[in-house]
Amino acid sequence: MLTCDEPPSSRTSDPFRASWATNQLVRSVKPEPGRAPEDTFESRGEDGERGGRDEEEEEEEEEEEGEVEQACGLRRRGSHKKKGSQDRVRLRRIEANTRERNRMHGLNCALDSLRKVVPCYSNMQKLSKIETLRLAKNYIWALGDILSTGKRPDLLTFVQTLCKGLSQPTTNLVAGCLQLNTRSFVSEPGGESFSLYPGSQHHHGPEGVGSSSADSGRPLRPFCGSALYDSPSPDSPSPLDAATLSPPINFNGIFSLKHEEPVDYRSCHYGLRYCSISQGSSAGLSPYDIHLRGQFYQVQEELNKPFHN
DNA sequence: TAGGCCATCTGGTCCT
DNA sequence: AGGACCAGATGGCCTA
Numbered sequence: 001m002l003t004c005d006e007p008p009s010s011r012t013s014d015p016f017r018a019s020w021a022t023n024q025l026v027r028s029v030k031p032e033p034g035r036a037p038e039d040t041f042e043s044r045g046e047d048g049e050r051g052g053r054d055e056e057e058e059e060e061e062e063e064e065e066g067e068v069e070q071a072c073g074l075r076r077r078g079s080h081k082k083k084g085s086q087d088r089v090r091l092r093r094i095e096a097n098t099r100e101r102n103r104m105h106g107l108n109c110a111l112d113s114l115r116k117v118v119p120c121y122s123n124m125q126k127l128s129k130i131e132t133l134r135l136a137k138n139y140i141w142a143l144g145d146i147l148s149t150g151k152r153p154d155l156l157t158f159v160q161t162l163c164k165g166l167s168q169p170t171t172n173l174v175a176g177c178l179q180l181n182t183r184s185f186v187s188e189p190g191g192e193s194f195s196l197y198p199g200s201q202h203h204h205g206p207e208g209v210g211s212s213s214a215d216s217g218r219p220l221r222p223f224c225g226s227a228l229y230d231s232p233s234p235d236s237p238s239p240l241d242a243a244t245l246s247p248p249i250n251f252n253g254i255f256s257l258k259h260e261e262p263v264d265y266r267s268c269h270y271g272l273r274y275c276s277i278s279q280g281s282s283a284g285l286s287p288y289d290i291h292l293r294g295q296f297y298q299v300q301e302e303l304n305k306p307f308h309n
Numbered sequence: 310t311a312g313g314c315c316a317t318c319t320g321g322t323c324c325t
Numbered sequence: 326a327g328g329a330c331c332a333g334a335t336g337g338c339c340t341a
Contacts, residue, residue, distance in 0.1 A: 092327080097318060099328070104316075128314060 119162060120170075120177040131170045138162045 115127055118135045127135065142161040146152065153161070159178055163171040 093319080096320095096328080100319085100330090101317070103329075108316090130314090 120174045122173070125173065127170060127173070131166055134165050135162060135170065135174065138164050138166070 111129055111132055114136055115121055115132050118127075118132065118139050120127065120135060138161055142153070142158060145161070155178065159175060162174050162178075166174065
């Protein structure tokens with residue numbers, strides 16, 4: 001995974017690095033069509049690794065350009081001055097590229113942190129950027145709906161909301177995270193069919209949240225096992241990761257997120273921990289308690305209000 | 310092999 | 326002038 005504090009050039013194990021290096025090589029050999037060869041200067045190496053290309057080579061290139069111009073009957077005036085400004089432009093371009101790269105890394109870090117707080121997180125099968133954003137939007141929407149109505153939705157409604165507009169694979173992933181067999185969306189023993197996808201028939205199953213058994217009577221297994229607690233962070237291997245998915249939540253405790261480590265938004269080593277403390281009354285807590293890294297957010301109060309009345 | 314996803318480069322635009 | 330942001334282009338990797 002990309003990290004904010006490490007440029008790609010320093011990650012030898014990163015698969016992207018290989019492609020990046022290859023890219024540089026390819027670009028140095030084959031300039032993009034319609035683009036002047038000098039436009040690919042950065043591809044020869046940057047950030048202090050200019051790949052053995054030195055001033056001598058640049059001067060040689062200048063001479064070659066001069067020869068070409070002479071051959072074409074052109075003569076560039078003030079080329080001496082121009083070289084300095086060209087170097088400057090070149091340098092600025094390199095710096096701009098580096099900044100842009102870092103900016104995108106920061107964006108990816110933010111996206112990674114988002115992946116960890118939406119109801120479907122796996123080190124094994126990362127959600128794509130677009131699916132992460134869609135799922136996050138749906139999740140926010142679902143939470144907002146709960147806040148406004150003060151009612152817990154049934155499992156199917158909740159999953160349907162989460163999966164609106166998501167691709168089939170992501171839908172399956174989310175369903176898996178929520179321990180819901182996707183077949184449950186397609187057909188019911190009674191013959192009634194419904195789907196997660198928009199426009200399809202909605203089914204509000206009779207199952208209550210707490211006792212939901214959408215998967216043919218199989219009780220929902222909460223993700224609050226001690227094994228999950230043992231995992232120091234989503235980045236660390238956990239039994240759930242080993243089992244393809246590491247859902248951060250269970251439907252019983254959809255909103256029971258517990259982030260116990262300090263947030264370092266620069267390093268992006270969030271190490272979120274999700275745990276369900278939602279066995280509700282027994283723990284003296286509402287299933288909707290939210291713990292964010294040891295802090296009780298005001299949100300908790302807001303969320304609990306409807307259930308304390 | 311096509312399509313999806315991604316990282317990167319690049320030039321343009323806007324803002325400070 | 327320089328940085329941030331954005332979108333288009335390009336090419337690599339992976340999977341169905």
